[in-house]
Amino acid sequence: MSVSPLSLFLTFAKIGLFTFGGGYAMIPLIQREAAEKKGWVTQEDLLDVVAIAESTPGPIAINAATFIGRKTAGVPGAVCATLGVVLPSFAIITALSFALQAFSGLKPVQYAFFGIRAGVMALILRALWTLFRACDRNAFTFALMAAAFILVCVLKLSSILVIVICAVLGIVRAQTRKVKT
Amino acid sequence: MIFFELFLTFFRIGAFTFGGGYAMLPLVQEEVLGHGWMAAEDIVDFIAVSESTPGPFAVNMATYVGMVTAGFGGAACATLGVVLPSFLVILIVAKFYERFRKSELVSGAMSGLRPCVAGLIAAALVSLGRSVLFPAGFLFDARFFVSAGVFILIALLAFRKVHPILLILLSAAIGIAAGYLLGL
Numbered sequence: 330m331s332v333s334p335l336s337l338f339l340t341f342a343k344i345g346l347f348t349f350g351g352g353y354a355m356i357p358l359i360q361r362e363a364a365e366k367k368g369w370v371t372q373e374d375l376l377d378v379v380a381i382a383e384s385t386p387g388p389i390a391i392n393a394a395t396f397i398g399r400k401t402a403g404v405p406g407a408v409c410a411t412l413g414v415v416l417p418s419f420a421i422i423t424a425l426s427f428a429l430q431a432f433s434g435l436k437p438v439q440y441a442f443f444g445i446r447a448g449v450m451a452l453i454l455r456a457l458w459t460l461f462r463a464c465d466r467n468a469f470t471f472a473l474m475a476a477a478f479i480l481v482c483v484l485k486l487s488s489i490l491v492i493v494i495c496a497v498l499g500i501v502r503a504q505t506r507k508v509k510t
Numbered sequence: 511m512i513f514f515e516l517f518l519t520f521f522r523i524g525a526f527t528f529g530g531g532y533a534m535l536p537l538v539q540e541e542v543l544g545h546g547w548m549a550a551e552d553i554v555d556f557i558a559v560s561e562s563t564p565g566p567f568a569v570n571m572a573t574y575v576g577m578v579t580a581g582f583g584g585a586a587c588a589t590l591g592v593v594l595p596s597f598l599v600i601l602i603v604a605k606f607y608e609r610f611r612k613s614e615l616v617s618g619a620m621s622g623l624r625p626c627v628a629g630l631i632a633a634a635l636v637s638l639g640r641s642v643l644f645p646a647g648f649l650f651d652a653r654f655f656v657s658a659g660v661f662i663l664i665a666l667l668a669f670r671k672v673h674p675i676l677l678i679l680l681s682a683a684i685g686i687a688a689g690y691l692l693g694l
Binding site: 384 | 684694
């Protein structure tokens with residue numbers, strides 16, 4: 330199947346422009362645009378995309394765009410789809426950064442952000458709860474959660490170091506369990 | 511050189527973020543504060559902006575930090591940096607994704623990464639929460655009680671699945687009202 334890189338670019342620009350909140354919010358839109366309307370990928374492909382996006386680094390939106398672009402139109406397709414999904418945010422934030430800097434000194438804006446900051450903490454807490462519920466419930470996961478928290482929050486270790494340690498522990502545990510059974 | 515520093519920093523953030531949404535917050539917070547590019551309050555403010563504008567959090571954040579520190583060139587470098595790791599990894603994985611999907615190494619690593627990311631976000635929440643609730647030491651003044659009240663109210667609504675953009679607007683309205691009424 331050969332899909333024109335330009336139409337990949339346009340479709341993913343549309344997806345990037347209409348997804349608020351990023352990440353998983355983008356999956357239904359990709360499903361409608363890339364699977365149902367264009368038929369570039371099947372529903373099963375899309376499940377694969379989500380599974381792969383979850384276990385590779387980087388934002389899910391980028392992973393999905395690169396994957397679908399690569400699959401339908403090779404490396405040029407991957408480049409165009411990824412550019413497409415990034416460009417709307419890039420343009421909007423660039424323009425908005427001028428406005429943010431211009432208005433941030435105004436009293437009502439400062440009051441608004443004073444309220445917003447506490448609200449954002451609540452949103453992060455909500456996201457954390459979703460993530461927590463998606464984890465397995467066993468001693469291993471609870472121990473890793475607690476260890477990651479303490480190592481970074483109390484002992485001020487680098488997050489990247491903790492991420493690498495946890496990935497290695499996960500692999501070691503999977504391998505030793507395999508040996509036992 | 512600032513452009514290269516931005517590119518490299520966001521490349522690192524992109525390469526070590528697993529999972530969507532706030533998964534990259536701990537790394538962004540650590541790197542951006544570490545470099546002194548933005549204050550903790552500015553990061554929190556921008557999370558609200560990012561929630562209310564289209565596009566992935568990672569891309570929005572990279573563009574904004576780049577723009578604030580080094581203008582348009584900085585925004586381009588930071589965004590390229592955050593995108594490139596996923597782009598390259600997917601190009602490689604797409605070739606043999608059947609094997610990747612069934613790999614025990616990958617599923618093992620993920621079983622460690624998922625709880626790790628939850629712990630890291632909790633740590634980021636505590637450290638950002640401290641600078642939001644107590645910007646000038648442990649003062650229990652009017653600002654603290656307004657912030658705590660907003661936090662509890664918005665948390666209750668968020669758990670009832672009210673849309674984030676509505677919640678941000680509501681917190682802004684309360685902030686403005688409390689600001690003028692209490693003369694904060």
